[in-house]
Amino acid sequence: MTKKPSRSLPEIRLAGPDGLPKYLQLKNALAEEIAAGRWEAGEQLPTEDILVEASGFSLGTVQRSLRLLVDEGVLVRRHGSGTFVARRRHPLGGPFRHFRFIDDTGEGILPIYTSVLKRFPVQEAGPWDAILNSRQIVCIDREFSINNEFSLYVRIYFCAARFPELASIDTAKLNGVSFKDLLSRKYHQPAASYTERMSVQPLPAFVIEALKLPRGTVGARLDIVATDQSGDAIYLQHAYVPPNGHQLLMQD
Structure with missing residues (x-):
């Protein structure tokens, strides 16, 4: 829970040489x-x-x-x-396949900074079981800060038996890491195709709390399934996008 600011006067010791504005x-x-x-x-x-x-x-x-x-x-x-x-931010290297928000010039892509929020085993049954063909599902939740202007809440589901390192590695080492590139480089399992679906809905309570959004905020949810060359799902990703002033580039 966010600490509320103190009403007492903080002691501020001004820094810098004389004459500094x-x-x-x-x-x-x-x-x-x-x-x-x-x-x-x-x-x-x-x-x-x-x-x-x-x-x-x-x-x-x-x-x-x-x-x-x-x-x-x-x-x-x-x-x-x-x-x-601000929480410590870690820049995510490109090129990007998802979450490409256009800057104010209409030509550039805003930088992305990522940090891991938590990792946990998925206990309840859900569509991820059939998509990933496994009951050993682990989630990693991350915050994607878009140019420090607004944040996405991104949840990735993967099979712990298929990618055991992701289930045990120090999560701090995953800050700023592209999972797509990691799975391709580490496990030689590049994504051959993606299925993307978008819906507009009230954002879940855990997203509202993590991103400090007003209760009842409506946003977009992107559901992304990455599949390998055999057509098997590598991971399922849910990205929750709050209202913002930038366009999302959807083309490849």
Whole structure:
């Protein structure tokens, strides 16, 4: 659960040489406090009015400092909730087959940063059993940050007997890793084809909680099945996409 910001005034020791603009002094001070663990990943910063009172700077100066830290990926803003310390992000290498969101120029693809949220064995029966032809199913849940602007919740189902390393490897080593490339390189099982389906629905509670979205948010769910050259499914992937201002490129 996200910690609520304290209403007490934080002690802010301004950083930087004399003559440095106030917004940079405050930006550096906040960055140093975050690096030192004053505010942990996922924790909410004090509100802007509290930072104004604590620093003695104007609201515009505070907002400019926070905006710089957001641009650098140190902080993230969540509409209607506040400003939070960003989780550590790991860039996902391309070329991409899925989740290609177009930038504001209409020509480039926004960078993707990934982090593993959890891994767990699937106990309940479901369509994944028939798709993967196995009852030894393991899930890995990841957050895909799209250019630190918004995040997807991506859940991948795979057979633990077929890919035992994925079921036991330190999940930190999977941050920033393309599973498609890993399975092709490690197990020599490249995906030959994909089946993709999309639906629009209220996002599940576990997605709402993980991505800090308003309750009842409606988004898209992409169901992706990767198959090998024999037509056998390699993995099943569910990607939950919240509303955002970017187009998703669907063509190969």
